Amino acid sequence: MAALSADSTSSVSASDVRSAPEPVAKSSRRKPPEKELRIADQPGFVLHSYPYKETSLIVDVFSRDHGRIALVAKGAKRPHSQLRGVLQTFQPLSVSWSGKSEVRTLTKAEWVGGLLPLEKSALLCGFYLNELLVKLLARDDPHPALFNHYVSALNHLAHDEPPAIVLRKFERALLRESGVAGDWTRCTVSGTRVLADQLYVVDPESGPRPARVADTWPKVLGKTLQDMDNEDYADAATQTQSKFLMRFLLAHHLNGTTLNTRQILIDLLQL
Structure with missing residues (x-):
C-alpha cells in the first residue's frame, strides 16, 4: 500500500515598511497570520472532481471528521x-492535506481498500448518493455518523442488496444527520407517538401531523414512519410510501435544484 504525494507550494508576501518624516517611529498592529491547517491520514471518499488549470484537479472529498472539503490535486x-488511479469515486482513501483557504492542497492520497467495486445499477446508485452529499451538505461541516452510513450504503450496494431499500435508508440518515429532519415517530400536533393505522403528512420544517383531505403532500401511514425509523422496509406499502415521501422532502430541501442521477434512476429503475 503505497503513499502517493502531490507537490505543494506556498508563497510569502512581504509587507511594506514606510518611514515617517518625523523622528518618532510609528507602530502598526497587524492581525497575526492564520495558522495553516495540516490534516494527516483522514478517511475519505472522492465525491466529484473537475479540471483545474492545465495539469491539476479540484477534488470534492467527503472526509470522516472534517466533512465535505475541496482539495486541489x-x-x-x-x-x-x-x-x-487513486482519486476514484467509491474507493476508501486515506487523505492528507494542508492550507487555510476554502480550497486546500492535497498532500497525500492512499488507497486503503476494503470495499467491493460498484457495478451496473449499483454504480448509478452510488453516483446518486454522491450527488446528494454534494448538493445538500455544506463544506467543512463534520458528519462522522453520516460518513458511516455512507460506507454502509456503498457496502450494501456492492453486495447486491435491494437498491431501493439502501437508498431510502441513506436518504433518511442524510436528512436526520444534517439536522433538517427530526423524530418522525411523534406527531407534532399532539406530541404523542404516531398511530400505525392513521394517515399523516410530514411537514418538511416540523415533522408529522395528521393528514387532511385537502393535503397535496404525500400521505403515509404511521406504520410507514415507524418502519422507516426502525430501518424495516419489508412491507411493500412502506417501500412505496417512503419512496414518494423522500422524493418530496428532498425536493423541498434542495430548493428546486435538479438531481440528475435521480431522474435517471426514476427512468431506468423506478427508484
Whole structure:
C-alpha cells in the first residue's frame, strides 16, 4: 500500500515598511497570520472532481471528521501521475492535506481498500448518493455518523442488496444527520407517538401531523414512519410510501435544484 504525494507550494508576501518624516517611529498592529491547517491520514471518499488549470484537479472529498472539503490535486492530470488511479469515486482513501483557504492542497492520497467495486445499477446508485452529499451538505461541516452510513450504503450496494431499500435508508440518515429532519415517530400536533393505522403528512420544517383531505403532500401511514425509523422496509406499502415521501422532502430541501442521477434512476429503475 503505497503513499502517493502531490507537490505543494506556498508563497510569502512581504509587507511594506514606510518611514515617517518625523523622528518618532510609528507602530502598526497587524492581525497575526492564520495558522495553516495540516490534516494527516483522514478517511475519505472522492465525491466529484473537475479540471483545474492545465495539469491539476479540484477534488470534492467527503472526509470522516472534517466533512465535505475541496482539495486541489496538483499534477493529477499528468499522464504518468499515480494520483490519477487513486482519486476514484467509491474507493476508501486515506487523505492528507494542508492550507487555510476554502480550497486546500492535497498532500497525500492512499488507497486503503476494503470495499467491493460498484457495478451496473449499483454504480448509478452510488453516483446518486454522491450527488446528494454534494448538493445538500455544506463544506467543512463534520458528519462522522453520516460518513458511516455512507460506507454502509456503498457496502450494501456492492453486495447486491435491494437498491431501493439502501437508498431510502441513506436518504433518511442524510436528512436526520444534517439536522433538517427530526423524530418522525411523534406527531407534532399532539406530541404523542404516531398511530400505525392513521394517515399523516410530514411537514418538511416540523415533522408529522395528521393528514387532511385537502393535503397535496404525500400521505403515509404511521406504520410507514415507524418502519422507516426502525430501518424495516419489508412491507411493500412502506417501500412505496417512503419512496414518494423522500422524493418530496428532498425536493423541498434542495430548493428546486435538479438531481440528475435521480431522474435517471426514476427512468431506468423506478427508484
